Amino acid sequence: MGMIKDAQVSVRDLFRWRQRTVTVDEQGNEHVTFETPSTPPNPIRLLRSISMLGWGAYLIGFFCWTADAFDFHALSIQTVKLSQHFGISRTEISTAVTLTLLLRSVGAAIFGIFSDYFGRKYPLTVNMWILGALQVGSIYAPSWNTFLAIRALFGLGMGGVYGAAAGMALENIPVEARGLMSGIFQQGYSFGYVLAACTNLGVGGATSSWPIMFWVGAAMSFAAGFARLIFPESKQFIEARQNSKGSSTAQFAKNFGKMLKLEWKVCVYSIILMSWFNWFSHTSQDSYTTFMLVGKELNNAAASRASILMKTGAVVGGTFVGYFSQWLGRRRAMIIACFMVCCLIPAWILPETESGLEGGGFMLQFFVQGAWGVVPVYLSEISPPAFRAIFVGLTYQLGNAISAPSTQIINALSDSHTIRNHTGRVVAAYGPVMGIATAIIAVGLALTAAVGPEKKGASFESAAAATTAEAVTDISAAAAPSKAHQSSSVGQATSEEDLAGKKGANGDSHAVLTKTEYA
Template sequence: PLMADIIFYSVIELLTAFAPNFTVFLLLRALFGVGMGGEWGLGASLAMESLPTAARGLFSGILQQGYAVGYLLAALVYWIIFPIFGWRGLFVAGALPALLVVYIRAHVPESPVWQRHRERKQRVPLDIRGFIRQHGTLFVHAVLLMTAFNYMSHGTQDLYATFLERQRGFGVSEKSMISIIYAIGAICGGTVIGFFSQRWGRRRSIIFCAVCGLFLIPAWVFAPGTALLIAGGFLMQFMVQGAWGVVPVHLNEISPGDFRGTFPGFAYQLGNFAAAYAAQQQAWLAERFRTTSGTPNYALTMALVECVVFLAVIVLAATGREKRGKEF
């Protein structure tokens, strides 16, 4: 399924480069979203089931920071390709992950857990009613947690460049520099906190990052000087993506064994869907909380929203299950 999924969204990405009009473009992007939505759950489950128990925390953080690394690579590809080939060239480049299928087919085996089930000839029937009856509460809690997580990441990232430009007066080069610095903070945070979650526990690690995020809000958006603002952005993304680094292993450990291929990805993507309008909601609020000069007050809006979001993450993590070290 993972190879089929990668081929599917890579082909759709390539077709998008040749979209003749906006309607076809939107349809292809919707189909691409279906493919991308399936990849995370399959990839995370395969990785977590294939790793030694003691290594899950560290590699969970490394896996999740593929997001931040991809962000940096996308910026690099845009810088190289867009001036020459335009937006269509970007979508052609986006189809390159299809080449990963060759490597996966040759070098990535099925997880030991899946192989054990196959050797025992265990076929798990898809019982939706039974799943809802036995695990419905757990699933709803996971979706709420992922909704808060997605508000946490989108709320600290999506409008930050707009805030830097319109409220702090930074130019393109300064915005790019700060974006790169906080992306580096994200990569470091996911890896470090993922590693320590093996010792601290998944929920404690998430709560630690959310509490630190609360206290970092003043430096993140209200810092008077550029240096302090950069440091605040770095540390904020260190904590936000530090919490995210725990997500792959945490969702897989709390998942019912028979639904591990579906549960993490479905909960993650439903939370992502629920937070899809985070940036628009923040922009709407910023228009209503204007500064004395009449500029939308992005700093105040992002600070207020993220205060609520960090508190929600703390409460949801504290009331959830801890399954650190669970044997699959």
């Protein structure tokens, strides 16, 4: 019943203009306020508020995430070329995408633990170099089975990038600027797609041109690794280690077990949410180039141009919606974006001309990736502070694993059904399949976000390192209700009415909770 009540309060919060905001003090207690949103801050002022160290960490994290995205799309955007090169169907080629997505969660667990234990620097450096080496290995694969095995290993490497890169990018960002910078960071993925599409356009449509994409991806990954190597370790991680005692591997394992026991609800919720998100993006983008080549009969150059503009819309949308989430609230911004996607599906799949497809693709991806723009900061805010790298990376990649068959399912359903296109030719039904699937996923994502927690403004700075005894104290403090609250609800179910009469200096409702809010 507690979870149902939590969900009811979360839904009610969506219809209140006063927003739930959570901060965490040094004892691990959560301070919940309901505040009237102020006018969206000047984005120029937000950008100027970031220190030089913060900008350096942010840009390197963004570069690593962009290189990771380019590496992934070097395969998905060349499905037709690779199908011709290996002499197999497009659906079989998409098996490589499925394997990559499935194994990313394993990589996220491995590299996430390394990042929370050893720090952000060396795990991410090694991770990027592994990706570069596997890109080169893909080029020299003598057979399809060997290529498939290399891409499976590639998935392990890809899994470790997101959590470490997001942590590095956002840990040094002021609270007010998080929404904007989260939106920009997430679009490193879309930017990687744009770069891949531009490269594909530049190399032409010849089947023999496919290795060039992998060479470019390898160069980017090696460069990102070197950039991370020369940048200092996370300031917060160093200070947490220096100011904490009792650091040990056994302590890390103990803290991790306690975290899972106490935070399992938010972990499960986050995995479900991220599975919807990954279905959302992979269903609406991975087969879109194939849809334009096969269903709309565009040539390689036209399809590449349309893909570039589509993902340009994603970059712009992620930035805008991420920025406005600081004003609207994280979940409300996601839900509005999902609603707009449903409205734009006809404009996305029905046009017959290159310009029409470009316009529809731009607007749909504006809101698909607009919703995604909120994800890095949202996951970081609801995550257990001492385990941010593994929580963000693993929940994201487990969602990826659940959505792993998405591209293969879309290709299989589309190839097994046919429609007549605008020329009267019978073609694979990519348009209807992608449209129906995207609408279903957008609704599921919106409903899931509606029942989740909101912790806009949660502190990134006060947690001890995961290897220290203090981390156990913080986690325990967050779990144990104080005497003042033992007789009342201390979870997500705390509502604005429960806080009535508890006014802060600025007139906002306020209370101190001693338990993490769960979905």
